[in-house]
Amino acid sequence: MKFGFDIDDTLINLREHAFHLYNKKLKQTVELDVFQNISRVEIHEAFGLTDDEGKEMWNSSLEEIYYTSCPIFPGAVKALQALVNAGHEVYYITARPKEHGERTKAWMKQQGFPVDDKRFFYGMQDEEKLDIIKELELDYYVDDKPAVLDTLVNGSTKVYVKDQSYNRHLQDIPRIVDWTAFINTILNNNE
Numbered sequence: 001m002k003f004g005f006d007i008d009d010t011l012i013n014l015r016e017h018a019f020h021l022y023n024k025k026l027k028q029t030v031e032l033d034v035f036q037n038i039s040r041v042e043i044h045e046a047f048g049l050t051d052d053e054g055k056e057m058w059n060s061s062l063e064e065i066y067y068t069s070c071p072i073f074p075g076a077v078k079a080l081q082a083l084v085n086a087g088h089e090v091y092y093i094t095a096r097p098k099e100h101g102e103r104t105k106a107w108m109k110q111q112g113f114p115v116d117d118k119r120f121f122y123g124m125q126d127e128e129k130l131d132i133i134k135e136l137e138l139d140y141y142v143d144d145k146p147a148v149l150d151t152l153v154n155g156s157t158k159v160y161v162k163d164q165s166y167n168r169h170l171q172d173i174p175r176i177v178d179w180t181a182f183i184n185t186i187l188n189n190n191e
């Protein structure tokens with residue numbers, strides 16, 4: 001089987017990592033529970049920034065956000081390793097900008113994710129992920145972003161949503177809260 005994964009906020013806890021960096025950089029002390037209740041993907045509102053200021057803040061912080069010690073969701077590395085060990089193919093499909101693609105790939109390898117260079121895609125827009133997913137004929141795909149998931153619900157790929165505060169309205173898509181539980185179910189179903 002072919003399994004595709006988004007990276008940010010699906011496999012790694014990037015927004016929360018950025019949240020802590022923003023607090024430091026902006027010398028603020030926004031509490032974690034405020035962050036955990038944000039109903040959109042962007043995090044700047046919690047810091048009193050406008051959308052334009054938020055975009056500027058995000059883009060100027062990318063280096064730090066991407067390549068410092070962003071935590072991985074518990075069980076995510078093991079889950080993907082288990083898929084490869086069971087003979088499945090693992091693909092990564094991230095909308096991170098092109099100029100960050102190769103470094104991101106190296107970073108993912110460093111974290112222990114099983115990465116095959118030919119199965120790592122980046123630099124597309126959110127709504128273009130659909131084309132790659134179709135072309136690769138993925139059996140499964142996991143993402144956190146409503147804008148991406150909305151484009152995939154009627155396709156032949158089985159879609160899962162990684163649980164986040166801003167995607168809880170997507171009630172018809174199976175939800176991953178815990179990577180270990182997910183992988184146990186998948187491996188049992190595909191023996």
Ligand SMILES: [Mg+2]
Pocket residue numbers: 006007008009010143144145
């Ligand atoms: Mg994502």
